[in-house]
Amino acid sequence: MAGLRASNAIRQLTMRTMRPAVTPVFRLAVKCYTPQEPKFVQIWNARSFHAGQESLEDQSAGQVHFRESKTPHPLLAKPHQLGNAELSISLNHIWSEEEIQDRLGNLYQHRPKTFSDKIMHRIMWGLYRAFNWVTGFKPVNTPVRAVEWRLIVLESFAGVPGFMAAMFRHFRCLRTLQRDHGWIHTLLEEAENERMHLLVCMKMFKAGFVTRLLVMGAQVFMTPFLAAIYVVNPGAVHRFVGYLEETACLTYANIIHQVETKGTPLNEAWAHLRAPGLAKAYWKLSEDAMWIDALKCMFADESNHRDVNHTFATMNSDDPNPFVTKHRADAAMAWRLDSQGLSADVGCHKTLEVKKNE
Ligand SMILES: [Fe+2]
Ligand SMILES: [Fe+2]
Numbered sequence: 001m002a003g004l005r006a007s008n009a010i011r012q013l014t015m016r017t018m019r020p021a022v023t024p025v026f027r028l029a030v031k032c033y034t035p036q037e038p039k040f041v042q043i044w045n046a047r048s049f050h051a052g053q054e055s056l057e058d059q060s061a062g063q064v065h066f067r068e069s070k071t072p073h074p075l076l077a078k079p080h081q082l083g084n085a086e087l088s089i090s091l092n093h094i095w096s097e098e099e100i101q102d103r104l105g106n107l108y109q110h111r112p113k114t115f116s117d118k119i120m121h122r123i124m125w126g127l128y129r130a131f132n133w134v135t136g137f138k139p140v141n142t143p144v145r146a147v148e149w150r151l152i153v154l155e156s157f158a159g160v161p162g163f164m165a166a167m168f169r170h171f172r173c174l175r176t177l178q179r180d181h182g183w184i185h186t187l188l189e190e191a192e193n194e195r196m197h198l199l200v201c202m203k204m205f206k207a208g209f210v211t212r213l214l215v216m217g218a219q220v221f222m223t224p225f226l227a228a229i230y231v232v233n234p235g236a237v238h239r240f241v242g243y244l245e246e247t248a249c250l251t252y253a254n255i256i257h258q259v260e261t262k263g264t265p266l267n268e269a270w271a272h273l274r275a276p277g278l279a280k281a282y283w284k285l286s287e288d289a290m291w292i293d294a295l296k297c298m299f300a301d302e303s304n305h306r307d308v309n310h311t312f313a314t315m316n317s318d319d320p321n322p323f324v325t326k327h328r329a330d331a332a333m334a335w336r337l338d339s340q341g342l343s344a345d346v347g348c349h350k351t352l353e354v355k356k357n358e
Pocket of ligand 1: 155158193194197248298302
């Protein structure tokens with residue numbers, strides 16, 4: 001805007017001070033020139049710093065997570081088209097209050113044993129401390145803005161390794177003409193899960209210019225780094241992700257604690273916020289679910305990623321995926337809740353009320 005005002009002032013000044021002989025020509029030229037912001041600034045502004053504007057506006061819990069298509073899936077892969085015994089699609093785990101409390105009370109941390117474990121551990125915890133310093137995150141009375149942009153950067157980065165690992169395993173199958181043993185499904189589900197965390201966060205707060213730069217920088221620099229290691233030693237990357245998820249669990253557990261602690265900036269800013277419709281649909285939360293309930297589900301998801309990646313880190317690439325049965329159970333549970341119109345028991349009446357009575 002300041003640029004536009006300056007351009008207009010220069011144009012006015014030029015019009016007034018022009019000599020009469022050249023005035024008509026210059027007048028025409030100046031009139032034709034309309035100062036505009038550069039194209040890339042216009043495009044940037046049009047994005048209005050918010051993800052998925054129209055597609056994410058629905059606030060109701062009843063929205064369908066995946067858009068329905070009128071064309072039947074060639075493999076009949078939709079849960080509602082199949083009987084329980086034949087469920088084949090992987091959906092996210094629907095957490096219960098008991099499961100979440102259990103995981104909040106047990107923040108598992110793997111002790112590095114091998115040389116590569118130790119290197120990955122050092123890199124990850126070094127990044128974690130640097131990230132705390134850069135974002136201004138504090139374990140007590142952390143500024144709200146620090147948490148907002150921390151979550152956006154964290155989730156946008158956490159969505160990278162699962163998708164990258166799935167891609168490598170997919171190409172390996174094509175290259176070696178051999179099967180994958182079920183890993184790709186779990187890795188893609190993890191990538192989608194992280195993407196949903198990011199989109200849910202984007203329903204609650206906005207990303208500024210610096211945050212967007214950080215997100216892009218993290219993707220540009222960390223993706224080749226992780227890919228190069230995955231080619232040589234896939235287990236090391238899974239171990240790295242396991243450590244990354246440990247730090248994510250710490251972050252979310254701390255945020256949850258601060259939101260539930262009266263008098264903290266996070267309590268004042270977030271304790272009264274309702275969960276966005278997207279979060280209610282994704283974790284099948286009740287209509288009166290609060291933002292903190294969505295945070296608890298995100299924490300539980302991170303603890304699942306931690307366990308999955310630490311497990312993958314100990315396995316050979318051709319070992320069968322031990323989580324296939326869990327995916328089928330998750331899909332069956334999601335389908336059952338949907339078909340009966342029920343929600344998970346995670347909700348404000350179960351969480352904040354308990355806290356209030358203590
Ligand atoms: Fe996440
Ligand atoms: Fe995660």
